[in-house]
Amino acid sequence: MNTECWNPERELITRDKLEALQEKLFLETVQRASRSPFYRKKFEETGISIKDIKSLSDITKLPFTTKQDLRDWYPYGFLTVEKEKLVRLHVSSGTTGQATAVFYTRKDIESWAELMARCMYMTGARPGDVFQNMTGYGLFTGGLGFHYGAEKIGLLTIPSGAGNSKRQIQLMRDFGTNVIHIIPSYALRLMDVLNEMGINPRESLDLRIGYLGAEPYSEEVRQRVQEFYGIKAFNSYGLSEMNGPGVAFECTYQQGMHLWEDAYIMEIVDQHTLEPVPEGTLGELVLTTLSREGMPLIRYRTKDLTRIIPGQCPCGRPHRRIDRIQGRSDDMFIIKGVNxxxxxxxxxxxxIPEVGTNYRIILKKEREIDQMIVQVEVTDKVFVEDMRHLQRLQKKIASELRSELLVTPIVELVEPNALPRSNGKVQRLIDMRCN
Ligand SMILES: [Zn+2]
Structure with a gap:
């Protein structure tokens, strides 16, 4: 095997050694966590004595931690160190309620950077490459996480941030950007801008590698992005509660994301019973941090739905892989009894090739009956064609959606750029059914 790694000792560790390391770090984590006000109380309430936690398999004796716990104990309830040891905090605004805060010691920032360096190096990014980081910096952890990883490897890093498409393109041209980090919906948006400007990125830009993450997206979008930009696009997974990005990442084989098991313990559980599901089955991802110093989290319910991909990756890394995130259990909607x-x-x-780069789903109640309306932007070329062609396309989309979803939606075709745009995470679903 000739797998090039940023940290061969950790990335190509044997499975046995990895599990032994996990156990050691897990026991330390439980010790450390028990010093935080939240876990001290939680362990007391649930009658857990940390003396009973002796091996990795004892993890199931420990209670889950939820987003609600983070809210209830906001801001400092999870800290295990003195405030003097902290160097950073990130706050998530929480679209559905009170904010949550995540704290980092200097060591936490360093281990985050180390994980990100592994991720990016694994896909082939090397010193000499020019990396344009096209996501938001600030309270959103995505921007800074990639920034740290890139600088650690030694990439020439352009912190261009989100939005301002023309300037992004100018920077790419002026500096020969070949590695990018971009939110999938923005990658689609930027395609329209490049098309409008008459720029074919395959001919006029030097792009080679793209990192896509921060929102669930389909394999079809990856294919479109790869095709249009002429890049290899890699899936990235993380969440601010677990540092940010750098939890799991694809290697060059693009067959699922290696979850760094020396930094996190993963469990996949049934989202209703919270019992573990068999390997390969879809369920909710639950994570325990192994290297967090300031704010360890035990059995944190991510609400993200995925599965473990069984078997070994051809790259030889023993860190098991998770599939692309299907969605958050919160995003799932039910219409006419179908999830x-x-x-x-x-x-x-x-x-469908005639479909453009933007769409949205609107749920409405009409005379007490749920309706699902799918608004779809079509490509420029289609829109100027005659009505009959548009009607055929409308029917085709409706019928393909029906066979996938088992629900018949109302399909509305709109011209390019008719739907609202966003430079950040995009809102695809608007639920107007008030109960
Ligand atoms: Zn691999």
Missing amino acids: IFPVQVEQVLMS
């Missing part, structure tokens, strides 16, 4: 994730709609739409 649907927005990403399922996207998967169908993006496999």
Whole structure:
């Protein structure tokens, strides 16, 4: 095996050694966590004595931690160190309620940077490459995480941030950007801008590698992005509660994301019973931090739905892989008794060539009956064609959605750029059914 690694000792560790390391770090984590006000109380309430936690398999004796716990104990309830040891905090605004805060010691920032360096190096980024980081900096952890990883490897890093498409393109041209980090919906948006400017990135830009993450998206979008930009696009997974990005990442084989098991313990559980599911089955990802100093989290319910991909990756890394995130259990909507994730709609739409780069799903109640309206931007070329062609396309989209979702949506075709745009995470689902 000739796998080039940033940290070969950790990335190519044997499975046995990895599990022994996990156990050691896990026991230390439980010790450390028990010093925080939250876990001290939680362990007391649930009658857990840390003396009973002796091995990795004892993890199931420990209670889950939820987003609600982070809210209830905001701001300092999870700290295990003195405030003097902290160097950073990130706050998530929380679209559905009170904010949550995550704290980092200097060592936490360093281990985050180390994980990000592994991720990016694993995909082939090397000193001499020019990396344009096109996501928001600030309270959003995505921007800074990639920034740290890139600088640690020694990439020439352009912190261009989100938005301002023309300037992004100018920077790419002036400095020969070949590695980018971009939110998938913005990658689609930027395609329209490049098309409008008459720039073919395959001919006029030097792009080679792209990192896509921060929102669930379909394989079809990856294919479109790879095709259009002429890059290899890699899936990235993380969440601010676990530092940010750098939890799991694809290697060059693009067959699922290696979750760094020397930094996190993963469990996949049934989202209702919270019992573990068999390997390969879809469930909720639950994570325990192994190297967090300031704010360790035990059995944190991410609400993200995925599965473990069984078997070994050809790259030889023993860190098991998770599949692309299907969606958050919070995003799932129910219409006419069927459970649907927005990403399922996207998967169908993006496999149809006449469909453009933007869409949204609107749920409404009409005379007490739920209706699902899918608004779809079509490509420029289609829109100037005759009505009959548009009607055929409308029917085709409706029928393909019906066979995937088992629900018949109302499909509305709109011209390019008719739907609202965003430079950040995009809102694909608007639920107007008030109960
Ligand atoms: Zn691999």
